[in-house]
Every structure is written in structure tokens, then in C-alpha cells.
Amino acid sequence: MSDKIPVTVLTGYLGAGKTTLLNRILTEPHGRKFAVIVNEFGEIGIDNDLVVGADEEVFEMNNGCICCTVRGDLIRIIEGLMKRKGRFDAIIVETTGLADPAPVAQTFFVDQDVSEKTKLDAVVTVADAKWLTQRLKDAPEAKNQIAFADVIVLNKTDLVTADELTEVEGRIRAINPYARLHKTERAAVAIDEVLGRNAFDLDRILDLEPAFLEDDDHHHGHDHDCGPGCNHAHHDGGLKHYHDEDMQSVALTIAGDVDPEKFLPWVNDLVQREGPNILRSKGILAFKNEPKRFVFQGVHMILDGDLQGDWKAGEPRQSKLVFIGRNLDETAIRDGFLACAA
Amino acid sequence: MAAPTLTSLTDHVAPLAAGAHVTAAAWLGDTAAFALGDGAVLLVNGGGESRVAAHPDGAVLVAASGGERLLTGGDDGRVVATRADGTIQTLADEKGRWIDALTTTKTGAVAWSTGKRVTARDEKGRTRGYEAPSTAQGLAFAPKGYRLAVAHYNGVSLWFPNTDARPEDLAWKGSHLDVTWSPDGSFVVTSMQENALHGWRLADKKDMRMSGYPAKTRSFAWSADGVWLATSGADAVIVWPFDKEGPMGRAPRECGVRHAKVSRVAFHPNALVLAAGYEDGCILLIRLTDASELLVRRAIEGGEKGRPITALAWDKPGRRLAFGSEGGAAGILTLP
Numbered sequence: 001m002s003d004k005i006p007v008t009v010l011t012g013y014l015g016a017g018k019t020t021l022l023n024r025i026l027t028e029p030h031g032r033k034f035a036v037i038v039n040e041f042g043e044i045g046i047d048n049d050l051v052v053g054a055d056e057e058v059f060e061m062n063n064g065c066i067c068c069t070v071r072g073d074l075i076r077i078i079e080g081l082m083k084r085k086g087r088f089d090a091i092i093v094e095t096t097g098l099a100d101p102a103p104v105a106q107t108f109f110v111d112q113d114v115s116e117k118t119k120l121d122a123v124v125t126v127a128d129a130k131w132l133t134q135r136l137k138d139a140p141e142a143k144n145q146i147a148f149a150d151v152i153v154l155n156k157t158d159l160v161t162a163d164e165l166t167e168v169e170g171r172i173r174a175i176n177p178y179a180r181l182h183k184t185e186r187a188a189v190a191i192d193e194v195l196g197r198n199a200f201d202l203d204r205i206l207d208l209e210p211a212f213l214e215d216d217d218h219h220h221g222h223d224h225d226c227g228p229g230c231n232h233a234h235h236d237g238g239l240k241h242y243h244d245e246d247m248q249s250v251a252l253t254i255a256g257d258v259d260p261e262k263f264l265p266w267v268n269d270l271v272q273r274e275g276p277n278i279l280r281s282k283g284i285l286a287f288k289n290e291p292k293r294f295v296f297q298g299v300h301m302i303l304d305g306d307l308q309g310d311w312k313a314g315e316p317r318q319s320k321l322v323f324i325g326r327n328l329d330e331t332a333i334r335d336g337f338l339a340c341a342a
Numbered sequence: 343m344a345a346p347t348l349t350s351l352t353d354h355v356a357p358l359a360a361g362a363h364v365t366a367a368a369w370l371g372d373t374a375a376f377a378l379g380d381g382a383v384l385l386v387n388g389g390g391e392s393r394v395a396a397h398p399d400g401a402v403l404v405a406a407s408g409g410e411r412l413l414t415g416g417d418d419g420r421v422v423a424t425r426a427d428g429t430i431q432t433l434a435d436e437k438g439r440w441i442d443a444l445t446t447t448k449t450g451a452v453a454w455s456t457g458k459r460v461t462a463r464d465e466k467g468r469t470r471g472y473e474a475p476s477t478a479q480g481l482a483f484a485p486k487g488y489r490l491a492v493a494h495y496n497g498v499s500l501w502f503p504n505t506d507a508r509p510e511d512l513a514w515k516g517s518h519l520d521v522t523w524s525p526d527g528s529f530v531v532t533s534m535q536e537n538a539l540h541g542w543r544l545a546d547k548k549d550m551r552m553s554g555y556p557a558k559t560r561s562f563a564w565s566a567d568g569v570w571l572a573t574s575g576a577d578a579v580i581v582w583p584f585d586k587e588g589p590m591g592r593a594p595r596e597c598g599v600r601h602a603k604v605s606r607v608a609f610h611p612n613a614l615v616l617a618a619g620y621e622d623g624c625i626l627l628i629r630l631t632d633a634s635e636l637l638v639r640r641a642i643e644g645g646e647k648g649r650p651i652t653a654l655a656w657d658k659p660g661r662r663l664a665f666g667s668e669g670g671a672a673g674i675l676t677l678p
Contacts, residue, residue: 052440062534072476
């Protein structure tokens, strides 16, 4: 339902510019009122908005799912915020620099009361252009935050050379090719690129193309339609291709239908077994004898899927999956998926 | 199921516009008091209404009453006592930290929590503090003696605020939300994140697991004789037997079965009659002995927001029932 309050999760390693982005969101003249859930009351100057301190209390659910962790404090805070409903339009949850975004995201799928009142809009990760490459080597938290993101704000680009920027962008794309990426100085990004993304709405998952094949934040847009034979290189202009030995994305396509009787048990079993390693997953599938597209998205072991709009006339019926995770066995996943072909 | 012949008491309800989320209702003698999401306390006596700004610019998150005062805990970090005459007293100011839980006794002791920090204030106003192992989500005083049950992650701690003894731990894995003590003091029961109740028989610390709810239980009520515990969270009021043996291995009673979840329960102070509020705004009175039902308030049709009943309170003689909803509707039933 559209009257659910959207929640944006703001992550980023220490010093990347989270607070700067938060202040920018709060001070821009947009007429919206926010409830902001922070870990420490920092230098956030707000007149209109409501700031709530949180404890980042992560606990396990007693449901047999080992990676099913939620933020207990968040459940309680959202319950409290709902008592003053109507006095804010959206919620922003700022996590500490060392936080794993998964328990925050999972809270919005696991807790029934929270999911009835609010909906996760997007995970936004602020990254420091100068230090991210180093952090990806020494801080697993930083890597999690990049892998988990729907939107990445690559900040402090004024502190690096063009080569360094290309380098860090390549590192990001090796982990997460799907997030929208914005290169900024002082976290200057248009507010609509950060809020109102609907990244977890199944009906917004329209394609699973890596984002760097799209226009990213070069606001020129598509000035011509690319046909299938279009091979000019302006899209990913010179992006370096790296392989991250720890965190990868696996993208798979079957050029046709899959059998839901095979696919659904397979994907459920996969996320049950590999859930701790799979951070995010998405899929658009053509089920045999089904005119509608089946769309799903997942966070660790939690999958949310449904039949969405019809396949359009002339649109090729194909089945695509994307997993972002740690130490994924691409061959096994690929073989398992291909065996689901109808 | 609401049979067509269901006797209706709807003509005996005086509706009120509370105007904000009703966090709790209570009776201060003849005065009905409603704690609201806009920080106010609405006092209704006879035909007269007045509003007290207990938490200006805040919201009442939690509330409790021992009969003389309505205690409210706000997102302004304050614990405030409001009397029937509208006078207020600030009992605590936790510097903006939300008051997460609040409880009181009939004799005027009060306890509240902010995060892990639990504070107990006795009748004379002396306070003592204690740090729970994780956020204290629920508080309940023992029916006798100055002892507090603190619900938190992985169990309950039983704390004597006036001693330096280490609190006694009742352990059970998982996140415990609200806590209640049976009127005879022999059982402690919590509601849990996983749509279940957990209980302990204090004599031998034997565990009780009461599961099968489709939603979290956020409202408990003990019958006047102390034998029955009514609970919310299902499409019926689930009523557990707490006579000598307790509910172990026994099935609960189900009453007031409807196609909507029960959101609030309140036992009549003298009779085996329950008031049940539902998520669709319906309120029923249910007699436990024969499960007969009386309609107090009709369900609100369709997708209108704010329908769930969030507050129910009987006055001391059991003649009037105050209620309130998430969307700010309220009312008082006077039994004919």
C-alpha cells in the first residue's frame, strides 16, 4: 500500500560523509518532514524534524534461520513513531560506520507490525573516494555496505585524481554492478536520487542490467536509442574490470521459460543453505504457461516474490537472476539454475 | 461470529474525539483519562472534557495507572503523573531519551526504563536504578512486595529495587516484550517477538510456552479471581487457565472469534466478563462462562486507517468502559 511510510537506510564507513549527506537531505527546501533515527546525536541541525537516538541492538529471531537478525530497537522506535503519525513523511535510519545493513533491512520484512506500517525504500551507502579502495581490503563492513547498496554516493571525488576515481569505481563495480552510483563532492547529490527510490518494490524491478550500462549520474540521458547491434563504448567508458576475490555478483540468464515446480524449491533451498553468504538477490522469471512475469528480491534467507505485470508483446520471455554475495559458487548456482529451464 | 441476534449496547456509548493515537485509557475515580499520541491527556468527567499538556510537543509512548494518577512516559524523556483534577507532576526527566516501558502499583510506586536503564521510584519518591542486560522492553511489579519483573532479550530479571542483591534471572532465548505477573504472584508471563507467550512458574522455574498466535500479543488481562489470563494477537481472545497447575499441557479457551485480530483485552473488575477490542474497531463484551457476546462498538468498514482499538479500561465498580483507537476515536460505554 502506498500509504506506508518509506524508510531510507543510510550507511557508510566512518568519515565517508554520511552526516554531510544527512544534513543536506534535511536542510534542502523540499517541504518534507523526516523522522531521523541516529546512533549518536551528532551535528545534525534540524528544526522541523524528529531525531531519535538508537542503540543498534541486533538480535536473532527464534525461527531457525541463523542469519535472520533484526534490530530490536528499530521495531520499538517505529512502534513509537507511529503513535505520532502524520507528523512526518518519511523515516531515515542512519547506521554506525561499522554496521551491517542486513539486520536493518531484514527488520522491515520480518517484523509484521513494522512491515504493515512502513516499507524499506532503499539502502544508500556513502563511500569515500580516497579511502574506499583501502577499506575494501581491510574492513569487511565497508564491503558489506557496498554489496548491499541500492544507491552508492561516491563522495569526496575532489580529493582524488581521475585515475584514482576510475580505480575506485572499478572496485565498487566488481562487488556491486547494480547499484546506482553518484560521484559527488561534499555529498552533493539530488535528493530524489537518494529518497523515493522504491528499490524493494517488486513492481519496480523491471530489468536486471548492471547499472553502469545505464546512464548513471551523467545527466545527459539517452540521446538515441541503442539497437541490438550498438557496440559503441560510450556507456561504460573505460571502466576498469576488477575481480574481488571475496565478494562477487553472479548474474544468470535462461533465454526462455523456467519450470516453477523446479525453480521455487531450488531457489528456496539455495537461500536456506547459502543465505549467510548471499547478501542480496533479485530475479525476473518467465514461468511456463504464465503470462505474467514472476519477480523476486531477497535479503539473505528472506525472499519476497510475486507475479507482476504481463510480458509485453514482442518482449523476449527470458529468466534472469542476480546474486550478490561472499564466496559464491558460481558454477553450482549456474548448473542449478539451468536445470530449472522448462 | 457476530450473530444477527447479537444484543447491542451501542446506544449506551458516548463517543469522544480524542484526536490522536490513544496510547492508553484509565479511570481516576469517576474521571476517564486518555493518554494520547500528541502528548496530551484527555480527562472526561460527566459531560466535561479537558486536555492537559502532559508532554508538550511530545507523544505519550507508554502509560500506566494505579487508580489515582495516570502516569505517562513520553518521547520527550519525561515521566509525568496526571491527576483527575488536571494537575500534573513531573516524576522524571531522562533528557530526551524515550521512555520505553512504564508500570505502577496501586500504592504509588512507579518504574520506567530508557534503553537498558531501569529506574524504580517507591511511594516516598526514593529512586533506585539498575542496568538490564539489554533494552528493558517490559516492566511489571509483583502483586506483593517491592519487586520488579524486567523483560529483555533472552529473558526476564526479577529485581528487588531496595536491595543490592543481584536480580534473579529467568532465562529463555529470544526477545521478550511485555511482562505480567499473575495476581497470586506465582507466575510471570511475557509476550515475545515470535508471536508467542512465555511463562515461568516461580516455585520451580518451570517454563511454559504458549504459541500459535498469528501476531504479537501486546495486551494481557487477568480475571478478578486470578484464574484466567486473556490475551490479544489472534482472531479470538485466547484465555489461558492459571489455576494451581498453570496452563502447562492444557488448551486455552477461545472466545469472541471474528475475522479480525484482537488488539486489546480488559477483564471486568468483578465478573467473568471480558472486553475485547479488535483491529477493525469492533468492541465486544464476552461472558467467559457461556461465551455469550454483547456488541459495544461496530467494526469500521473498508480500508479506513486507524481502526484498531488500542486502549480499553473498566472503572473500579465495573459499570463503565473507556476505549480508544489508533486513529484517535474514543468513547465511554455505560452499562444499562
